[in-house]
Amino acid sequence: MTASNEILSLRNLTVDFGGVRAVNDVSLSLQRGEMVALIGPNGAGKTTIFNLITSAVQPTAGEILLNGKSILRKSPDQICRLGISRTFQNIRLFPQMTAYENVELGLHSTPHYSLAEAFVRTPRARQIENDTRKKALELLEMVNLQEYAHARAASLPYGLQRRLEIARAMATSPQLLLLDEPAAGMNEDECNELIELIRKIHQQMQYTIIIIEHHMAVVMELCRDSRIYVLNLGSLLAVGSPQEIQNNPDVIRAYLGERKNARDFSAS
Amino acid sequence: MGYINAIIILAGINIIAALGVAILTGYTGLFSIGHAGFMALGGYFSAILVKEFGVHFVPALLAGGLFAGLTSFIIGYPAFRSRLRGDYFAIATLGFSEAIRLILNNTREIGFIKTGAAFGYMNIPGHTNLWVVIGAVVLAIYFAHMFVTSQYGKNCIAIGQDEVAAQMMGVDLLKTKLLALFISAFYAGVAGGLLGFYFAYLSPSFFTITKSSDLLAAVVFGGIQSLIGPVVTAFILIAVPEVLRALAEWRLIIYGFLFVVVMIYRPQGLFGYVEMNLHFARAWWQRLRRPVAER
Numbered sequence: 001m002t003a004s005n006e007i008l009s010l011r012n013l014t015v016d017f018g019g020v021r022a023v024n025d026v027s028l029s030l031q032r033g034e035m036v037a038l039i040g041p042n043g044a045g046k047t048t049i050f051n052l053i054t055s056a057v058q059p060t061a062g063e064i065l066l067n068g069k070s071i072l073r074k075s076p077d078q079i080c081r082l083g084i085s086r087t088f089q090n091i092r093l094f095p096q097m098t099a100y101e102n103v104e105l106g107l108h109s110t111p112h113y114s115l116a117e118a119f120v121r122t123p124r125a126r127q128i129e130n131d132t133r134k135k136a137l138e139l140l141e142m143v144n145l146q147e148y149a150h151a152r153a154a155s156l157p158y159g160l161q162r163r164l165e166i167a168r169a170m171a172t173s174p175q176l177l178l179l180d181e182p183a184a185g186m187n188e189d190e191c192n193e194l195i196e197l198i199r200k201i202h203q204q205m206q207y208t209i210i211i212i213e214h215h216m217a218v219v220m221e222l223c224r225d226s227r228i229y230v231l232n233l234g235s236l237l238a239v240g241s242p243q244e245i246q247n248n249p250d251v252i253r254a255y256l257g258e259r260k261n262a263r264d265f266s267a268s
Numbered sequence: 269m270g271y272i273n274a275i276i277i278l279a280g281i282n283i284i285a286a287l288g289v290a291i292l293t294g295y296t297g298l299f300s301i302g303h304a305g306f307m308a309l310g311g312y313f314s315a316i317l318v319k320e321f322g323v324h325f326v327p328a329l330l331a332g333g334l335f336a337g338l339t340s341f342i343i344g345y346p347a348f349r350s351r352l353r354g355d356y357f358a359i360a361t362l363g364f365s366e367a368i369r370l371i372l373n374n375t376r377e378i379g380f381i382k383t384g385a386a387f388g389y390m391n392i393p394g395h396t397n398l399w400v401v402i403g404a405v406v407l408a409i410y411f412a413h414m415f416v417t418s419q420y421g422k423n424c425i426a427i428g429q430d431e432v433a434a435q436m437m438g439v440d441l442l443k444t445k446l447l448a449l450f451i452s453a454f455y456a457g458v459a460g461g462l463l464g465f466y467f468a469y470l471s472p473s474f475f476t477i478t479k480s481s482d483l484l485a486a487v488v489f490g491g492i493q494s495l496i497g498p499v500v501t502a503f504i505l506i507a508v509p510e511v512l513r514a515l516a517e518w519r520l521i522i523y524g525f526l527f528v529v530v531m532i533y534r535p536q537g538l539f540g541y542v543e544m545n546l547h548f549a550r551a552w553w554q555r556l557r558r559p560v561a562e563r
């Protein structure tokens with residue numbers, strides 16, 4: 001039964017910002033457990049699609065289904081509780097909290113004990129806090145940040161902040177994980193580590209993942225066995241395997257419009 | 269002795285109200301310039317319960333806090349619901365507080381209760397003494413600490429640092445902000461009650477914008493995301509002008525000056541991000557022991 005395996009479906013999504021059509025009639029369907037990439041030149045509307053899925057932006061037209069049910073007009077926190085979590089292109093950690101506290105927040109954004117228990121901190125509440133602490137440390141370990149657990153998030157180097165955002169997103173126990181340019185600003189070694197990390201969490205946690213990325217090497221590697229969606233000026237330009245995308249004349253033309261990315265692209 | 273008693277009592281009451289503002293402003297990042305209004309509501313409510321209905325003053329204080337907390341929803345719900353920007357929320361609290369004061373100022377009686385309008389509500393039993401205040405302050409600090417270190421409190425802190433990220437990570441903004449506002453107004457309400465039982469009367473003139481800005485100043489000077497900071501500053505802000513009477517008239521000018529200095533040199537406040545716990549004391553101690561060159 002293929003239909004029941006569909007986790008996310010975007011149907012004819014369109015968004016206008018004033019006069020700008022940022023997303024134009026985009027449809028996309030994801031099966032549970034897939035990892036796909038969303039690429040496209042700057043301003044193509046990639047981040048806006050994440051904002052639509054997480055309800056930070058409301059579509060002008062179209063429909064979004066999670067496990068077959070519409071999630072339009074739910075609030076971002078409800079969406080999170082339904083099992084969608086994300087990272088941000090412009091890192092949005094809680095800057096004054098430690099790495100550990102950032103992850104912990106994702107675990108208790110819906111508190112696990114009552115307010116009365118919070119004020120008197122019953123043994124049960126303490127036990128819950130201990131469990132939460134353990135889980136947070138496990139997640140930090142999974143992204144290899146355990147030694148930075150008590151460092152302030154804002155004091156971490158850029159690459160580590162990106163990994164921390166992934167751990168925080170994982171803390172909300174998502175089914176669907178949206179990664180917005182997780183490799184931005186990383187060098188080749190860091191990119192390779194990141195590829196491994198994303199592979200690992202994809203397999204171990206059985207997430208469904210959409211990744212937005214400009215580093216073509218990362219995209220091609222992560223989506224070896226799946227699909228890449230190419231967005232240009234708000235519209236889907238192409239969908240296909242890394243091979244198909246690399247040889248697609250429309251895609252090459254879209255990227256040639258922008259020299260920096262064209263270089264990235266040919267380099268991969 | 270009586271004089272020092274008076275200062276400690278007034279400072280203690282100020283500390284309780286400032287703790288309320290700390291939870292709302294220092295932790296949750298929502299600025300209020302209207303907490304005097306909540307003090308007034310809690311103060312009159314608990315005074316009426318004791319004087320007119322013979323309620324014991326302790327449950328009356330709690331009821332006053334509860335009443336202030338519940339009325340806070342009148343501004344909180346519409347403001348948070350419509351995602352009013354932070355500065356508009358601050359102005360809404362000011363408007364609310366001034367409205368409360370003006371209503372009290374023009375209300376001579378509520379039914380058979382002679383609230384006395386601008387003359388004040390007289391002959392409130394004087395239950396507040398040094399020990400009552402010290403007990404109340406200790407409890408207030410204890411529960412504030414329990415709250416801000418709980419999962420609920422940490423969600424408030426997340427909102428204070430990045431509201432969008434907090435919501436995306438699953439924090440219910442409306443509920444969490446209303447909770448912070450409720451607790452914060454509760455504290456102010458209890459402080460207002462203690463004030464009435466101390467002076468044995470309540471006048472709308474106690475609860476002006478000057479009172480509100482005193483409380484906000486305690487939090488901004490004392491430090492955001494800190495309880496010890498506002499406690500220390502709330503004490504100083506009462507004690508110093510009392511001891512140096514001459515300074516009192518210059519208070520607002522000195523505040524203005526200090527605000528600017530703090531904003532420039534220590535925008536997080538004197539004790540910003542310093543929690544009341546041993547962890548920080550230890551960190552500070554180690555920092556002090558390290559050679560200067562390494563700092």
Ligand SMILES: Nc1ncnc2c1ncn2[C@@H]1O[C@H](COP(=O)(O)OP(=O)(O)OP(=O)(O)O)[C@@H](O)[C@H]1O
Binds near residue numbers: 041045046048
């Ligand atoms: N909230 C908003 N209000 C108005 N315009 C917006 C908003 N968000 C995005 N846009 C516009 O929509 C278009 C698509 O932006 P988007 O951020 O989705 O691009 P992107 O594909 O993520 O680009 P990049 O690779 O640079 O991150 C851009 O023209 C952008 O200016």
Ligand SMILES: [Mg+2]
Binds near residue numbers: 046047048089
């Ligand atoms: Mg983007």
